Amino acid sequence: MLFRPPDKAEEAIAAYDKALALDPDFGFVLNQEGYACAEIGEFDKAIRNFERYAAANPGEANPIDSIAELYFRQGKFHAAKAKYQEALEIRPDFTPSCWGLAYIYTYEENYAEAGHWLKEFIARSPTLFEKAEGLWVTACSDYFLGRWEQSWAEFSSLREQFEKVGAAVALAGTNAIMGFLCADRGECDPARRAFQAYSKDITRPIFLFENRANHSLMPMRPQPGRRYFGAGRPAGQPRGSG
Helix, strand or coil, X not given: CCCCCHHHXXXXXXXXXXXXXXXXXXXXXXXXXXXXXXXXXXXXXXXXXXXXXXXXXXXXXXXXXXXHHHHHHCCCHHHHHHHHHHHHHHCCCCHHHHHHXXXXXXXXXXXHHHHHHHHHHHHHCCXXXXXXXXXXXXXXXXXXXXXXXXXXXXXXXXXXXXXXXXXXXXXXXXXXXXXXXXXXXXXXXXXXXXXXXXXXXXXXXXXXXXXXXXXXXXXXXXXXXCCCCCCCCCCCCCCCCC
């Protein structure tokens, strides 16, 4: 895990190989090494690792999701969608696969189907935090698709909830994007107020603490918004337990 940055991928693979020499069926390591191989373009080895992970852990959704993601990164969209669907058949609440499907359909500009999978992500999410994440992405999607009134209503609701629970980083991000939304609508005064709120948010001690904690934990935490093969995209659970 200490070698997760892409420029340390080869060191990571060497360390993972030592662990696998001790336990060839160690699913977490098989998955981590698969992603490390993908980061340096060794896709054949990556898929072999994911397939070994799946074989050693029958009935688990995560290795199937990892295979789906690899296919997606290779541009094999049809195969990727089939694997994401397979992961959800195994475990219906495995929400990272909903993210994957939403992302592919967005990439294909099939926004209706992308929206369907965002709704599925929200409906299937087991925690309020994940549901809020899905609602936030939905609001962003509506903004980018020109559904500004709907997006404004969604962000307004989220902002109220973030204020109630003291979610400083989420609140700051929401105020910032609402400022851009107002600016796009030609509403200068509301835009100014939103940006002023954002500027105030990011100077609050709780924001600084929460933001620092998020960055400190990034290498070891679940990252539903990040899976990297040299470029960023949303992800699921920790690469090895999800």
